[in-house]
Amino acid sequence: MNKLELFPVEGIGALGKGDDLAGLIAGQFSLEDGDVVVVSSKAVSKTEGNVYTREDLTPSPFAHTLAERTNHDPWYCELVLRESADIVRMAPGVVISRTRHGFVLANAGVDASNAGGEGRLVALPKDPDGSARRLRQDFLDRTGKNVAVIISDTFGRTWRVGQTDLAVGVAGLSPLRDYRGEKDADGRAMSRTCLAHADELASAAELVRGKAEGIPAVVVRGYQCQGDGAVSETLMPADRDLFR
Amino acid sequence: MNKLELFPVEGIGALGKGDDLAGLIAGQFSLEDGDVVVVSSKAVSKTEGNVYTREDLTPSPFAHTLAERTNHDPWYCELVLRESADIVRMAPGVVISRTRHGFVLANAGVDASNAGGEGRLVALPKDPDGSARRLRQDFLDRTGKNVAVIISDTFGRTWRVGQTDLAVGVAGLSPLRDYRGEKDADGRAMSRTCLAHADELASAAELVRGKAEGIPAVVVRGYQCQGDGAVSETLMPADRDLFR
Numbered sequence: 001m002n003k004l005e006l007f008p009v010e011g012i013g014a015l016g017k018g019d020d021l022a023g024l025i026a027g028q029f030s031l032e033d034g035d036v037v038v039v040s041s042k043a044v045s046k047t048e049g050n051v052y053t054r055e056d057l058t059p060s061p062f063a064h065t066l067a068e069r070t071n072h073d074p075w076y077c078e079l080v081l082r083e084s085a086d087i088v089r090m091a092p093g094v095v096i097s098r099t100r101h102g103f104v105l106a107n108a109g110v111d112a113s114n115a116g117g118e119g120r121l122v123a124l125p126k127d128p129d130g131s132a133r134r135l136r137q138d139f140l141d142r143t144g145k146n147v148a149v150i151i152s153d154t155f156g157r158t159w160r161v162g163q164t165d166l167a168v169g170v171a172g173l174s175p176l177r178d179y180r181g182e183k184d185a186d187g188r189a190m191s192r193t194c195l196a197h198a199d200e201l202a203s204a205a206e207l208v209r210g211k212a213e214g215i216p217a218v219v220v221r222g223y224q225c226q227g228d229g230a231v232s233e234t235l236m237p238a239d240r241d242l243f244r
Numbered sequence: 245m246n247k248l249e250l251f252p253v254e255g256i257g258a259l260g261k262g263d264d265l266a267g268l269i270a271g272q273f274s275l276e277d278g279d280v281v282v283v284s285s286k287a288v289s290k291t292e293g294n295v296y297t298r299e300d301l302t303p304s305p306f307a308h309t310l311a312e313r314t315n316h317d318p319w320y321c322e323l324v325l326r327e328s329a330d331i332v333r334m335a336p337g338v339v340i341s342r343t344r345h346g347f348v349l350a351n352a353g354v355d356a357s358n359a360g361g362e363g364r365l366v367a368l369p370k371d372p373d374g375s376a377r378r379l380r381q382d383f384l385d386r387t388g389k390n391v392a393v394i395i396s397d398t399f400g401r402t403w404r405v406g407q408t409d410l411a412v413g414v415a416g417l418s419p420l421r422d423y424r425g426e427k428d429a430d431g432r433a434m435s436r437t438c439l440a441h442a443d444e445l446a447s448a449a450e451l452v453r454g455k456a457e458g459i460p461a462v463v464v465r466g467y468q469c470q471g472d473g474a475v476s477e478t479l480m481p482a483d484r485d486l487f488r
Binding site for chain 1: 246247248249250251252333335338340342347348357398401402403404405406407408409410419420437438439440441443444445447448450451452466467477478479480481485486487
């Protein structure tokens with residue numbers, strides 16, 4: 001196994017709609033073939049214009065109900081509901097929903113922090129796998145380097161306190177590393193071992209990104225990418241979901 | 245932010261009860277103050293003698309029932325039940341339990357792969373936070389270096405396919421990095437952001453450890469440890485658990 005290195009990409013200022021995100025990242029950091037660029041979903045959403053203000057949103061009656069139960073404001077709740085395909089749990093102070101993409105997370109991923117100003121709300125990218133593929137092509141066009149891209153967001157967990165970053169979009173690597181059928185160190189067949197490498201890469205990147213510092217991307221060097229795929233492969237099929 | 249480096253510790257052979265795990269790791273890798281040593285729970289359990297054979301286990305009637313439902317053997321199921329405080333879900337082929345420590349995972353963490361031979365089963369360490377504290381002291385005694393220790397194991401997730409490594413024991417760092425009350429890049433107070441750094445470090449380490457190669461430890465260099473704590477802090481309290 002090789003060592004792994006993770007570099008924060010610093011020096012990128014506030015992002016807005018239409019900004020060339022890949023160009024800005026490549027301008028601050030010298031990419032190499034095989035690097036994995038982990039980009040925060042917020043940076044992607046800002047450059048794609050997936051940002052809302054109160055004027056964009058008219059809270060429905062149920063958004064007002066949700067606002068009362070969660071202590072959020074009604075505009076925020078309206079966007080949460082627009083992003084949700086399903087409410088998985090509602091409890092005082094918290095709503096956990098399944099987004100239209102199939103991600104299960106608090107507030108459907110809608111975030112008011114680091115949104116670019118008071119009253120602004122950022123939603124997840126509309127097609128994160130598509131955004132990742134586009135960024136990967138942009139990196140190739142601007143630098144000639146063949147990199148993989150992961151778009152990450154922050155998820156809570158069942159049964160554990162605290163959050164971790166997971167992948168919401170990938171391009172240029174398979175999100176899963178499947179060891180099923182391979183032999184262990186004793187020569188015994190391993191069963192049921194399929195590691196979520198894209199999620200582990202997103203988590204690793206969070207460690208050097210921090211929350212408040214405005215670092216939209218982290219470069220992982222030394223990871224051996226295999227295959228190509230989409231985050232949608234990592235969504236639990238309904239017939240295997242024991243926690244609907 | 246600094247860069248982060250992760251190094252696999254190679255060249256450690258098969259482990260057995262009573263082996264000096266810290267000494268073996270320090271003999272293969274030159275540790276520095278501030279390093280985080282991520283050790284697999286299996287390596288810890290083997291050196292602590294937390295390994296079972298069929299002779300150690302007499303399957304109960306319910307273990308036989310579980311074996312039929314999960315396609316495991318009855319001895320394996322007997323150990324799963326001995327390690328479990330609660331069965332969270334049973335379904336054909338799968339049992340998810342809450343261990344006596346409070347971890348929720350498949351088969352209560354009992355593993356037959358890389359167990360040191362056919363018919364052998366490895367359970368989680370009995371007191372992983374205690375094991376981590378002991379290893380941290382062992383590293384200090386053998387090298388004079390002040391390192392943090394994370395003991396990791398592999399967990400499935402609700403709603404996502406594939407597994408990631410999480411922390412089951414820590415020493416010398418706080419498992420959570422709590423940003424609540426700090427300001428975001430816009431000067432806006434961040435709410436509800438508490439990152440599970442010990443889990444993210446465990447996930448990052450898995451990326452350079454692999455499954456079959458027999459690498460019991462990974463050294464993380466460049467992470468700024470804060471505080472001290474125990475993994476038990478990261479277990480969701482029952483009154484906040486929406487998925488019991």
